[in-house]
Amino acid sequence: MIPILSLLSLFALSTTGTFGAPTEAATIAGQCQSIPLLRRNPSPYDIGRLGALAKRQRDNVILKYGGQTKQRRSTGYNSIVDQQFDSSYYGTLAIGTPAESFDVILDTGSSDLWVTGSSCGTACGTSATLNPSSSSTFQNLTTPFSIKYGSGNAEGYLGQDVVQMAGFSVSNQSFAVVDLVSDGLLTSPMSGLLGLAWSSLAKSQQTPFWQTLAASNAWDSPLFAVQLTRYSNASNAKTPEPGGVLNMGTCYTNSSLYTGSIEYIDIPGTPSYWYLPLDSLTVQGNSITITSGTTAAIDTGTTNIGGPASSIQAIYANIPDSQPATGEWEGYYTYPCSTTVNVELSFGESTWSISPADFAFSRITSTSTECLGAFFELTTDTDPAWIIGDAFLKNVYSVFRYNPASVGFANLSSVAIAENGVGGTVPSATIGAVSATVVSTSTAPRSYALSTSLSALFLTFSAIILL
Numbered sequence: 022m023i024p025i026l027s028l029l030s031l032f033a034l035s036t037t038g039t040f041g042a043p044t045e046a047a048t049i050a051g052q053c054q055s056i057p058l059l060r061r062n063p064s065p066y067d068i069g070r071l072g073a074l075a076k077r078q079r080d081n082v083i084l085k086y087g088g089q090t091k092q093r094r095s096t097g098y099n100s101i102v103d104q105q106f107d108s109s110y111y112g113t114l115a116i117g118t119p120a121e122s123f124d125v126i127l128d129t130g131s132s133d134l135w136v137t138g139s140s141c142g143t144a145c146g147t148s149a150t151l152n153p154s155s156s157s158t159f160q161n162l163t164t165p166f167s168i169k170y171g172s173g174n175a176e177g178y179l180g181q182d183v184v185q186m187a188g189f190s191v192s193n194q195s196f197a198v199v200d201l202v203s204d205g206l207l208t209s210p211m212s213g214l215l216g217l218a219w220s221s222l223a224k225s226q227q228t229p230f231w232q233t234l235a236a237s238n239a240w241d242s243p244l245f246a247v248q249l250t251r252y253s254n255a256s257n258a259k260t261p262e263p264g265g266v267l268n269m270g271t272c273y274t275n276s277s278l279y280t281g282s283i284e285y286i287d288i289p290g291t292p293s294y295w296y297l298p299l300d301s302l303t304v305q306g307n308s309i310t311i312t313s314g315t316t317a318a319i320d321t322g323t324t325n326i327g328g329p330a331s332s333i334q335a336i337y338a339n340i341p342d343s344q345p346a347t348g349e350w351e352g353y354y355t356y357p358c359s360t361t362v363n364v365e366l367s368f369g370e371s372t373w374s375i376s377p378a379d380f381a382f383s384r385i386t387s388t389s390t391e392c393l394g395a396f397f398e399l400t401t402d403t404d405p406a407w408i409i410g411d412a413f414l415k416n417v418y419s420v421f422r423y424n425p426a427s428v429g430f431a432n433l434s435s436v437a438i439a440e441n442g443v444g445g446t447v448p449s450a451t452i453g454a455v456s457a458t459v460v461s462t463s464t465a466p467r468s469y470a471l472s473t474s475l476s477a478l479f480l481t482f483s484a485i486i487l488l
């Protein structure tokens with residue numbers, strides 16, 4: 022039996038380096054296609070001539086239709102913050118008139134937006150809270166709201182107001198004002214959670230912010246993309262640290278963050294979670310048997326990776342001297358930190374590696390030579406049988422596409438990799454200028470309800486939808 026004393030004891034490893042200089046980002050309008058970008062040396066003569074021609078044609082079109090030059094913003098980004106050594110990642114949005122900003126967990130594993138209300142008082146900690154009566158545009162929908170996650174509950178009522186993020190605004194977005202939150206669900210400065218999965222999962226039965234934007238063609242391309250940083254193996258990592266970026270409406274604005282092609286895999290069936298068939302998994306090069314047709318939810322709101330007990334046991338059977346952890350870590354396994362564990366996952370044709378640094382979730386105490394592995398046993402009675410959290414997502418550039426409904430992965434660029442573990446300025450909560458505003462479509466019909474019993478630790482923010 023192994024006593025497990027501390028939760029986030031970190032590796033004491035040294036690191037040096039600075040942020041890599043950003044390379045020039047290529048911007049291409051339209052759909053994100055699976056093609057690598059190449060830069061050519063342009064002939065100055067051609068560029069000048071084509072530029073003049075293009076401007077003339079555009080001026081003519083504007084004249085002909087009597088229109089004005091449209092300044093509609095169709096892509097935007099939000100800087101992410103890495104909280105507690107890769108345990109959670111949050112971004113910033115703004116609510117109300119005048120707009121007030123809130124830090125919210127970015128969660129592709131659920132579909133509701135909620136923030137703590139001022140009526141919550143000290144129970145909601147020291148984070149910013151929303152005071153509905155100080156927003157001139159707030160409307161009380163007076164519908165009770167409650168949601169249960171793997172790690173706690175949130176309760177309150179539904180309201181509607183202007184919600185802004187990444188340069189986009191939805192003028193009547195429904196969300197929950199929460200006045201009861203389980204202990205430990207939020208840590209300062211987080212005030213709530215932004216669900217980035219599909220409307221059929223929404224406990225509030227409201228259309229999620231991202232889905233309203235995608236469905237209203239507010240974006241250049243109907244997708245958002247996420248890059249997450251790794252600080253778990255950095256010496257002197259603080260909390261918070263810069264966490265990466267959430268791009269809305271494009272994956273090309275920051276093509277400097279990935280290389281090669283984006284490999285898309287369609288969501289099989291009705292989208293609810295962002296789920297994909299998990300085709301294969303290897304540990305130290307050995308294949309683990311995966312039940313055919315098993316799906317995996319791609320979940321930025323979960324720290325680690327959960328799967329069926331039989332598969333998790335098979336993973337650790339390939340790691341000498343590993344054993345089931347006990348007590349509060351039941352469902353997890355320990356193994357010697359000196360073992361470098363390589364895991365690869367395949368979705369569709371492509372295979373993606375998980376860095377050994379992400380497999381080594383934590384030392385069990387700061388001086389122990391035993392580590393806790395990132396893969397844990399998940400007991401769900403329905404698909405998705407796997408929850409693929411940040412331990413995987415830190416290793417890829419992830420694209421969440423509305424139409425066709427799919428998830429894409431690409432290799433991170435050296436620019437993105439250079440952001441891992443090197444410190445820097447944590448993005449502050451700011452409300453960017455809004456240049457595209459849309460209205461929310463009417464309330465989302467609940468196509469079906471999912472019932473899961475996700476009980477594992479560190480399954481941070483996968484919603485449990487109760488019938």
Ligand SMILES: *[C@@H]1O[C@H](CO)[C@@H](O)[C@H](O)[C@H]1NC(C)=O
Nearest residue numbers: 034035036254255376377378
């Ligand atoms: C952290 O892990 C990454 C990926 O395995 C590795 O490239 C990097 O060198 C590690 N950092 C430290 C400080 O060991």
Ligand SMILES: *[C@@H]1O[C@H](CO)[C@@H](O)[C@H](O)[C@H]1NC(C)=O
Nearest residue numbers: 043046098266274275277436
């Ligand atoms: C693109 O990524 C680079 C490197 O992280 C960053 O410096 C730059 O601000 C990003 N640009 C956008 C538009 O996100």
Ligand SMILES: *[C@@H]1O[C@H](CO)[C@@H](O)[C@H](O)[C@H]1NC(C)=O
Nearest residue numbers: 153154161162163164165178
């Ligand atoms: C909104 O309605 C709920 C339920 O009727 C109520 O508990 C809450 O106090 C109201 N909030 C405001 C700001 O009026």
Ligand SMILES: *[C@@H]1O[C@H](CO)[C@@H](O)[C@H](O)[C@H]1NC(C)=O
Nearest residue numbers: 280281282283284371431432
């Ligand atoms: C990602 O990088 C690996 C290793 O360099 C390479 O084998 C693989 O083909 C790349 N995948 C894509 C989709 O570019």
Ligand SMILES: *[C@@H]1O[C@H](CO)[C@@H](O)[C@H](O)[C@H]1NC(C)=O
Nearest residue numbers: 181193195460461462463464
């Ligand atoms: C938002 O406003 C539009 C236009 O006023 C209306 O059609 C739509 O039903 C509203 N959406 C919600 C969720 O109330």
